[in-house]
Amino acid sequence: MRKGEASSALFNTIDNQSAGGGLGPSCICCTVAEEEAIRMNASLKTFVARVPWWGKITGKLILAHAPVDYRIWKRLHLFEQGAMEVPTYAYQVFQKHFDQARSLRRLNNWIGLELGPGDSLLSAMVAYAYGASAYYLVDSGEYARAGVQQYRAMAKFLAEQDLSVPNAQYLESVNATLAACQARYGTLGIDSLRAIPDESVDFVWSHTVLQHVRRVEFLETMRELRRILRPDGVSSHWVDLQDCIGGALNNLRFRESVWESPFMADSGFYTNRIRYSEMLALFKEAGFQVDVISVKRWDRLPTSRSKLCKRFRDLSEEELRVSCFHAVLRPA
Ligand SMILES: C[S@@+](CC[C@H](N)C(=O)[O-])C[C@H]1O[C@@H](n2cnc3c(N)ncnc32)[C@H](O)[C@@H]1O
DSSP states (O other): OOSSOOOGGGSBOOSOTTTTTOSSOOOHHHHHHHHHHHHHHHHHHHHHHHSOHHHHHHHHHHHHTSSOOHHHHHHTTSSOOOSTTSHHHHHHHHHHHHHHHHHHSOOSSOEEEEEOOTTOOTHHHHHHHTTOSEEEEEOSSOOOOOOHHHHHHHHHHHHHTTOOOOOGGGGGSHHHHHHHTTEEEEOSTHHHHHTSOTTOEEEEEEESOGGGSOHHHHHHHHHHHHHHEEEEEEEEEEEEOSOTTTSSSGGGGSOHHHHTSHHHHTSSOOOOOOOHHHHHHHHHHTTEEEEEEEEEEOSSOSSOGGGSOHHHHTSOHHHHTEEEEEEEEEEO
């Protein structure tokens, strides 16, 4: 895709206008079911916390291949794609990244992109409130389940902060809200990125996403982000290197051929296992200049080195102890 319009075929409208409650008030049986779900979640969380890592992986492998809709897993807090449907969370996360960009350059009438929005597209409203003239949300599947009520809650929240919100008529549906924010949702991962014109985006951000991009697609994804970024554009990424099994390094136990097999990789706990230094090197290879804003490290390795597969066992302690980091990337 060259300069010009983004290909519309690769950006969808979403069909869950009433997900999360719909337009009307929720009925009493929904409220009771909701309370029951909350009680179940609390007991489930206590139970899950006690299960050893191998039990969690086995359980997730079985559940992930069961024919169950993502909404059910989401309700039970299993396999959910983050917490972006909560207005304050979406707002704070957006702001954390946006502040990095606006400390480096002025952003007027800017064009933005969130990679991996997960459960909601609420950041489109925050971007609108901060003056975006167009905004892309690109994920690898249609995971945005938040209903129109959450968009209305976000509108209320933004209004309370004295920020602009689309007129009430646009809050009648998720698609209308997105249209009012000049936002488009692409759910084909790298193919959606390919549909965006060269050097057309001012600000790109992602939050706990890059570690989930498939290893084989990682460098190409970063190259796409580099291609669409304007020469003075800024991108900001928070990367979480903990495993999705219990926040340790149990994902590093497995051989590459096992971990990257479709059976494992499609099971809801996949991370590409690219470690801190390697990821920084790949950012540079994709054409970025890298500034590391912060790094979090475990005090000691959460998983014994002797249990890791050889490729990771040989890495330095310093490298393995990195649990999360925040990097700002600009065209080199
Ligand atoms: C842990 S969730 C984070 C969601 C959200 N950013 C948040 O902070 O709550 C990871 C997200 O990355 C998305 N993702 C994984 N691979 C991707 C890719 N190649 N391109 C775009 N998004 C991707 C997942 O579908 C998911 O929505």
